[in-house]
Amino acid sequence: MNLPNYFLADLPPEAVLSPAMLAEACQTLKRNRECYLLSRSTESLIKVLSDVADGWLGSENKFRKLALELGPARAGFSRETLARGLDNFFKQITRENIHALLVQEFGDAKRLDAMTMTAAEQKQNRLAMVNTPEFQVHIAAGNIPNPALTSIVFGLLTRSAQFVKCASGASFLPRLFAHSIYEADGKLGACLEIAEWRGGNLALENALFAEADCVTATGSDETLDELRKRVPLRTRFLGHGHRVSFGFVAGEVLYGSRGKKIVASAADDVVAWNQLGCLSPHVIYVQPGGEIAPEHFAQLLAEELERREASEPRGELPAEHAAAIALRRNIYEVRAAHLPETTQHWCSKDSTAWTVIYEADVRFQLSCLNRFIYVKGVADLKTVLESADSVRGKVSTVGIAAPEEKTNEIATQLARWGATRICPLGQMQNPPLAWRHDGRPALGDLVRWTDLEQ
Amino acid sequence: MNQQLSSFAARLRESINAGFQNEDFDAFALELFALQFKNNFAYRNICQARKLSPEIVEHWSQIPAVPTAAFKELELTSLEAQERTAVFHSSGTTGQKPSRHFHNAESLAVYEASLWRWFEQNFFQNPKSKIQNPKLILLTPPPDLVPHSSLVHMFETVRQKFGGASVFASRTEFLGKLAADGSWTLDFEATLATLSDSSKSKTQNPKLIFGTAFSFVHLLDFLAENDLRFQLPENSRVMETGGYKNRSRSLPKSELHAFITERLGVPRENIICEYGMSELSSQAYDLEIQNPESRIQNRSFHFPPWARVQIISPETNQEVRDGETGLIRVFDLANVFSVAAIQTEDLGVRRGDGFELIGRAQMVEPRGCSLMTA
Numbered sequence: 001m002n003l004p005n006y007f008l009a010d011l012p013p014e015a016v017l018s019p020a021m022l023a024e025a026c027q028t029l030k031r032n033r034e035c036y037l038l039s040r041s042t043e044s045l046i047k048v049l050s051d052v053a054d055g056w057l058g059s060e061n062k063f064r065k066l067a068l069e070l071g072p073a074r075a076g077f078s079r080e081t082l083a084r085g086l087d088n089f090f091k092q093i094t095r096e097n098i099h100a101l102l103v104q105e106f107g108d109a110k111r112l113d114a115m116t117m118t119a120a121e122q123k124q125n126r127l128a129m130v131n132t133p134e135f136q137v138h139i140a141a142g143n144i145p146n147p148a149l150t151s152i153v154f155g156l157l158t159r160s161a162q163f164v165k166c167a168s169g170a171s172f173l174p175r176l177f178a179h180s181i182y183e184a185d186g187k188l189g190a191c192l193e194i195a196e197w198r199g200g201n202l203a204l205e206n207a208l209f210a211e212a213d214c215v216t217a218t219g220s221d222e223t224l225d226e227l228r229k230r231v232p233l234r235t236r237f238l239g240h241g242h243r244v245s246f247g248f249v250a251g252e253v254l255y256g257s258r259g260k261k262i263v264a265s266a267a268d269d270v271v272a273w274n275q276l277g278c279l280s281p282h283v284i285y286v287q288p289g290g291e292i293a294p295e296h297f298a299q300l301l302a303e304e305l306e307r308r309e310a311s312e313p314r315g316e317l318p319a320e321h322a323a324a325i326a327l328r329r330n331i332y333e334v335r336a337a338h339l340p341e342t343t344q345h346w347c348s349k350d351s352t353a354w355t356v357i358y359e360a361d362v363r364f365q366l367s368c369l370n371r372f373i374y375v376k377g378v379a380d381l382k383t384v385l386e387s388a389d390s391v392r393g394k395v396s397t398v399g400i401a402a403p404e405e406k407t408n409e410i411a412t413q414l415a416r417w418g419a420t421r422i423c424p425l426g427q428m429q430n431p432p433l434a435w436r437h438d439g440r441p442a443l444g445d446l447v448r449w450t451d452l453e454q
Numbered sequence: 455m456n457q458q459l460s461s462f463a464a465r466l467r468e469s470i471n472a473g474f475q476n477e478d479f480d481a482f483a484l485e486l487f488a489l490q491f492k493n494n495f496a497y498r499n500i501c502q503a504r505k506l507s508p509e510i511v512e513h514w515s516q517i518p519a520v521p522t523a524a525f526k527e528l529e530l531t532s533l534e535a536q537e538r539t540a541v542f543h544s545s546g547t548t549g550q551k552p553s554r555h556f557h558n559a560e561s562l563a564v565y566e567a568s569l570w571r572w573f574e575q576n577f578f579q580n581p582k583s584k585i586q587n588p589k590l591i592l593l594t595p596p597p598d599l600v601p602h603s604s605l606v607h608m609f610e611t612v613r614q615k616f617g618g619a620s621v622f623a624s625r626t627e628f629l630g631k632l633a634a635d636g637s638w639t640l641d642f643e644a645t646l647a648t649l650s651d652s653s654k655s656k657t658q659n660p661k662l663i664f665g666t667a668f669s670f671v672h673l674l675d676f677l678a679e680n681d682l683r684f685q686l687p688e689n690s691r692v693m694e695t696g697g698y699k700n701r702s703r704s705l706p707k708s709e710l711h712a713f714i715t716e717r718l719g720v721p722r723e724n725i726i727c728e729y730g731m732s733e734l735s736s737q738a739y740d741l742e743i744q745n746p747e748s749r750i751q752n753r754s755f756h757f758p759p760w761a762r763v764q765i766i767s768p769e770t771n772q773e774v775r776d777g778e779t780g781l782i783r784v785f786d787l788a789n790v791f792s793v794a795a796i797q798t799e800d801l802g803v804r805r806g807d808g809f810e811l812i813g814r815a816q817m818v819e820p821r822g823c824s825l826m827t828a
Binding site for chain 2: 317319320322323324325326327330331333334335336337338350351352
């Protein structure tokens, strides 16, 4: 990959990072922020970000081409899966969407630039502006790139110097994105650092934490607990722990062509990023009563996944991940042989590319992912919530397919139960830019407000 | 009791004791498959779902393998409920259903013949390093405390072959005990006494120390904390088996072995690894220990001639090529009354007719309805 040496992640693999190198990098980032970023208007930052994102959507964009060409080997997704995932991500980064995000978070898109007021504040004779952390450190998980890319966008938007620490083997896409920013605006690129090492390197991480004003982290709950203990008290820590998601399909919509489209939407969610994100479904709950019974839904989903494998292949897996799928399949094969009325399975032939398991047992089941999906028949939403009690409080997204007039009622029930995002089935891995990750404000947790009373 | 299976068991035992001939394997395997298909209801169901039967299968490698997880959900046995006199459980984590491998006197006799013959060949075949009257140090609890451990049954069998006598006497050889929560720990005082006794003089009889990886970690950590080192008599050997199962800190194999050498004075070439499980009746060892010329860095596991291994690609379900990684599948003729073809959850690299062990494929076991047929 012929890219200039701008970031630590550009160093050859044999290069060894030291705490002193990181401390120096942090100082440089802060200095560059002071010189280049702090005085930039929000409008100018929005322009750079939306232009860069727009660039990534063009088929001739060199960063996109590199991502698709080298991604299968470096990031573990097929070219087609990557293309779809990147398109869906970059389509969100538009001027309008960033504006909407700022208004949602701060009431006014100019809050980052000056003292401003909303209509309600005007009545009270109040103004306010937001200040942002000088230096953000992101500890990014390795499963899918979107959270790291979003952090970079939000960090630039909030005018922070940023250090993105990627999981081992996961810096490829964040690094390409950083290069695309550098190319568009070298001064912004100089406020960003990308590096990669295996998590748990205390010397390196502590060197970073000592400099940070805000640390964001995604990872398992254990990882977050561990990190939280090491981040100094004065430093803000924003952790996003492991979450799971599921789908719910109401019987009333499983008719005719709409039913088939819903099956295709479920396949979209299983295929997107090979089901590896926290927003990807482990289980699709299907209510009987429609033209397509739950078992039949499972079979149709299997047929759809088979077609997708031709157009958007899953790609190769390391032996241990393929083994996890093969071993799971073995268990369901045994169960299906003994109790075919309660367990059925559909598997890609001569590969682990996709698997559908139908189970009469309604209990929520964690999938081994990589396009391994459970379909379970349930009488109603109440049964879904009871069956998913084991993951209550850990659920991010519920993708639903239901009659329009019932959506609100279903969403309210899910919200009271604890789900933080409800979206149409088929959109589970495509949250809007302004979505509230784990139910928290998108930018609000990063900033500090200053109120002016007149 | 099924006469055909009994007669098969007797013939197999005879063959094992007489020196099993490789060329007999396929005939034994196909005969056993037919008997198990006929007499093992749960197994037959699985075969039929795969549309395989003795009429179709032509070679041992086509015999349908059963995942070890199925031993948790099904009664994979040809023994009637009233015939079962022993059952070996897998050592899963607490709260999980264990595997159940049922036995009676005949099937235990096959197990014992199998384990002893291969143990003997791996430990004592070379006259150059003949071990005279070795002293056993077993780092597990004794069989009466853990009747469902196939590993401890194996140690007890070996102990008796060495002339071990009463259960009372066994207390001086089995140095493990049970903690309040049922987990295995060591009687450190007794272990220390045994080790001290054994290291007094180099002219003493060699020692054989057998235990699980975690029991060695318990012992070695204890020795390190107390700054104790032993130099066991020449020709002493260590047999280490199994994983850590969260019962101690985990060490990479090379570190564990270096630790053993450091604290017990047993050189690497006299440390042998065993690969076995409750669902099998034969074990694999990672070296014919009597051959010091073996490449120690890349030792591979071998089962006895009456058990064969295949390394299976999880993607294609076909055997991988030499040097490639896959899931370990074992065809163990000594599993006469259960199922001979076992699909393990372990990953290994194919090395000739043996394998290098990588370890358990990460897997969270799916929960679900119980398929207990009893």
